[in-house]
Amino acid sequence: MNLFLSPFKEKLFFSILLVLPFLSAFAQEEITKPELQEIKVDSLYREDQFYFAFTYNTLQQKPVGLKQQKFSIGLSGGFLRDMPINKNRTKAFATGVGLSLNNYNQNLAITGTAQEANYAIMDSQTSFDKNKFTQLLIDVPLEFRWRTSTYESYKFWRIYGGVKLSYLAYSKSVLNDSQGKTLIANNNDFNKFLYGLYLSAGYNTFNVYAYYGLNPILKNLSIEGEKAKMNTMNVGVIFYIL
CATH class of the missing domain: 1.20.5 (Single alpha-helices involved in coiled-coils or other helix-helix interfaces)
Structure with a gap:
């Protein structure tokens, strides 16, 4: 055994x-x-791949007498490719594509045709129900990003800024007054290519946003023989989503 x-x-x-x-x-x-x-x-890990912005649109370098009416709003959204450039991924470049829809309510009467438009400032004694122009833009942002992010947290400080290039895909002006309704689509005087500087900054969900256009909205804006190079400044809030 x-x-x-x-x-x-x-x-x-x-x-x-x-x-x-x-x-x-x-x-x-x-x-x-x-x-x-x-x-x-x-x-x-990457940050802030999608964005959505809500802005209040203002006109700068306006012709004498031009005033904005009501509340001019803008909506934009798109996709950005985040490209970190340091080991901690707190600095990055980003580019992508988006869409913007901008409205401007004002007292600039646009009449005539898309090929030959006429412009006049309506005084306070001229009554009208609606007068605005709208732009649909295809945007290409190019931005530099700084943030305090980590892969473990979605709450961090950010400062993003850069240049936005825009192509005017569609424009429309509508004037509704005592003479009737005048609608002009794709006015040739509207600049097809627009560009400007922008900055967004904030913490977590809440971020402020500002854009300043560097070239005129209208190429040949002339009021009573005086030319004007009217551009835009848009301010509001922007939201980022992974």
Whole structure:
């Protein structure tokens, strides 16, 4: 009986010795997997891929007598590709594409045709129900980003700024007064290409936004022989989504 048990115990002992290295390697692999996953997430995370903005639109360098009426609003949204440039991923470049819909309520009467439009300032004694022009723009933002983000938190400070290039896809002006309704689509005088500087800053969800156009909305705006290079400044809030 003792002779039988001794070889059995010896085999069991050597079997355990052979299995132990595999169990150790397996345990080591299980321990390092979360660490590898953590490094992978930290090295690949990106911020603020989608944006949505709501703005109040103002006209700058206006002709004498031109005043804005009511509340002129703008809506924009799009996608940006976040490209971090430092190890901590707190600095980045971003570019992408978006759409903007801008409305401007004012007392600049636009009549005539899309090929030959006429412009006049309506005084306070001239009554009208509606007078505005609308722009639909395809935007290409180019921005530099600074933030205090980490891959573990979505709440951080940010300052983003850059240049926005815009192509005018569609424009419309509507004047509704005692003479009837005048609608002009795709007025040739509207600049097809617009560009300007913008800045957004804030913490977490709430961010303020400002854009200043560097070239005129209308190429050939002339009021009683005086030319005007009217541009825009839009201020509001912007929201970012991963």
